[in-house]
Amino acid sequence: MELQKNGHSRDEGFDGVEVIPELEECLPHKPGAKKEVHFTDFEGKTSFGMSIFNLSNAIMGSGILGLAFAMANTGIVLFLILLVCIALLSAYSIHLMLRSAGVVGIRAYEQLGQRAFGHPGKLLAACVITVHNIGAMSSYLFIVKSELPLVIQSFLSKTESTGEWFLNGNYLIIIVSALVILPLAVMRRLGYLGYTSGFSLTCMVFFLISVIYKKFNIPCPLSVKPANTTPPMSNLSVHSETNVTCEAKLLTMNSETAYTIPILAFAFVCHPEVLPIYTELRNATKKRMQAVANISILAMFVMYLLTAIFGYLTFYTGVEEELLHTYAKVDPLNVLTLSVRLSVLVAVTLTVPVVLFPIRRALLQIFFPDKPFHWARHIIIAVCLVVFADLLVILVPSIKDIFGVIGATSAPSLIFILPAIFYIRIVPQDQEPLKSRPKIQAACFAALGFVFMVMSLSFIIIGWATGKSRARGH
Template sequence: MELQKMNGHSREDGFDGLGALTEHEEFLPHKTGVKKETRFTDFEGKTSFGMSIFNLSNAIMGSGILGLAFAMANTGIVLFLILLVSIAILSAYSIHLLLKSAGVVGIRAYEQLGNRAFGTPGKIVAGCIITVHNIGAMSSYLFIIKSELPLVILAFLGKHKNTGEWFMDGNYLIMIVSALIILPLALMKRLGYLGYTSGFSLSCMVFFLISVIYKKFHILCPLDVGQQNTTPIAVDYAAVNGTGDACEAKLFTVNSQTAYTIPILAFAFVCHPEVLPIYTELRDATKKRMQNVANVSILAMFVMYLLTALFGYLTFYGKVDSELLHTYSRVDTLDVLVLCVRVAVLVAVTLTVPVVLFPIRRALLQILFPEKPFNWFIHIGIAFCLIFVVNLLVIFVPSIHDIFGLIGATSAPCLIFILPGIFYIRIVPEDQEAFRSRPKIQAACFAALGVVFMIMSLSFVIIDWVTGASRSGGGH
């Protein structure tokens, strides 16, 4: 098990709230003859600071980056920037609450924080939310593989149309990719080893970002994205849309899709199930050091998200599709750069799936085998079953858009806002911080904000189901 059950108290490593009680238990002479409980600081992390940033950044980054330009088109540049900054700061604060709660009780497992705060029900609820959220994330990655990989094969074969061969079938392709690439990586014992693949995955997305910036200066506006051509064709947007500002950037825009932006951005910054296991793997782990890992990772993803959204939006403006990469393919089906970007994105999402699988397996281990030591049979069995289930989901569910909407509306607010806030309130003792102290009031408001986000997101998902008018893209 990549993360053993590690209860106990922390050494002097920057954690708040251990106080005199910890020193008393550590240094009293009559304690020396008693077998000490295993502490989480007894686990020696071996992952470097830089590799931990790669892992956490890869956990933050997801398929949602492809829809950020669409989100900016429905909010405007200034409003999008305000929302992006707000969500990034709130996400960093949420990680601060998690790290401080973990430091007080000496736990580095999200599920065990739930157990300490609310007992077994808290552990089960936290584990189930993590499992549901990450299964949704894994499914979104495999859906990208299912839809994009056949197009890449077509391009390499020089064909313009799928002629029905088995190797053009996305269902077969995701099974092959899962068996040959995803499963072997998911069988690795420690999450830190995936730092190398995480770094490569991030480099692929950096290439995607560079390509988006490059294409901004090589695609003229206005252009027709409704036809497939080797050369973009300019059209009269004023005649089509009744406006003459099709190629003008909007600073503020409000429409029926604007309300989806906050849930999409919140979903794009979810990395909280991975924070504590990455913390455990961190070399010379301290709260301050891990918070720095989180801050650098969030800042890096903030820059990537902003630049991708900005240059994608400034390329297509109001004509940007819910999936940015799909918009480029509609402009020019023979563009070699777009083909390379497709390959890079496919590699990135493929290498991200094992990183997302680790927290699901840890959650299941915490619920089903909390006291059992590491066992290769269980380790391999859970990974195989999870990948098998996700493959079935992607193969047999024709459209998973509504499922993603429901998952994004429930699990993302829980993981970012609600659970870290209430865990902090319950775990930090009142003799250290009174119930009405400023930090706990802030944590309570933070959790309440998550409830508001959840209610709002669910409301719009339900409205979409009722009206059938959803056009938004999503996914982490």
């Protein structure tokens, strides 16, 4: 990860960043002068397949658990149209980033900001990445905090917690962070996480297979278990059988439909990880990295679509906001249900270190831009970030609305606004004038991001006002 990131990297650490004017590359070198190493000369060590695993794992978020609920509130046809549009827009956004990086020889989001708008642009990109990824880390840890005690409780055949320390979610996230997340987070290169990313995706594939299998084994309307068998779920809304319509809707509109676009947009956020993965890609070229992005987005598109369709066709209008909760209501002690919940826990836990890498890089860019790589600094930042995320999850009882505001501002910025405006500023006008079709498209893309941001914030504010907030993390 710290194998940066700039057009003229250093051999000893690649942590320092020195931005050299573009035109200087065209000047003849003096005889005997040492030639600067261009980023295309750097030999990445991560294979094409491992890069796909890492980027796919960065895309895959906890939002997959809410896609069936989103489909229930849009209908199959409208959901499919929105999912296709968001996937294509995300791929186009990555194209803009890679095009900008190729022009100036930079592979760090923050340095693209500096080249486009100077130091304020660098700070803006670093802050947006930091805020968004801390929110994503915390959302994953919240899943661990809420789901892991229930899984352990179910494996012990307990119907309720009697105060044991190993059923306390606060203790469990500290243990998981210390034993699993932190050792992975202190690795020097993001490419090393390709194996854990592959295992994480395998867990999510198992989740998808189970969702498909459950479709043919759960009757509709639901036979909900008595409330006293699942006390942890007592705070969830329970759909009575008379309220469940066991009929698939191709198109539907209701008060929840407006939340679908933000949910889908957040589900494809992976942009802070794109350039670091590009840096470590073996035989890196723009075309090769774009292929990594396209395959990753396509794979996640298929997983999202199948999860949404089969989850929706299992429960129809009875689907909960989080799909796992709906399965838990039907048969909380079922072995397959427990295995699915455990696989999701493993997947989100192994995703946390991947999300942490861009935060650390952003902090290094802000506070230590000219310092070479140092293990002590590398480890201390990782420890501080993990401790901060754990404290946030432990001390704040409900921060879904805070995450909603963070997501409504950072996700559109990372996907739409920043890549577009960086592209417009960085690509020289002699190559593409401001009135050229690519730059007009980029400007429209940025405008679309502003629309998404305003719309998402409006939905959250309306939710606060009506008491029906549905804000979600990545």
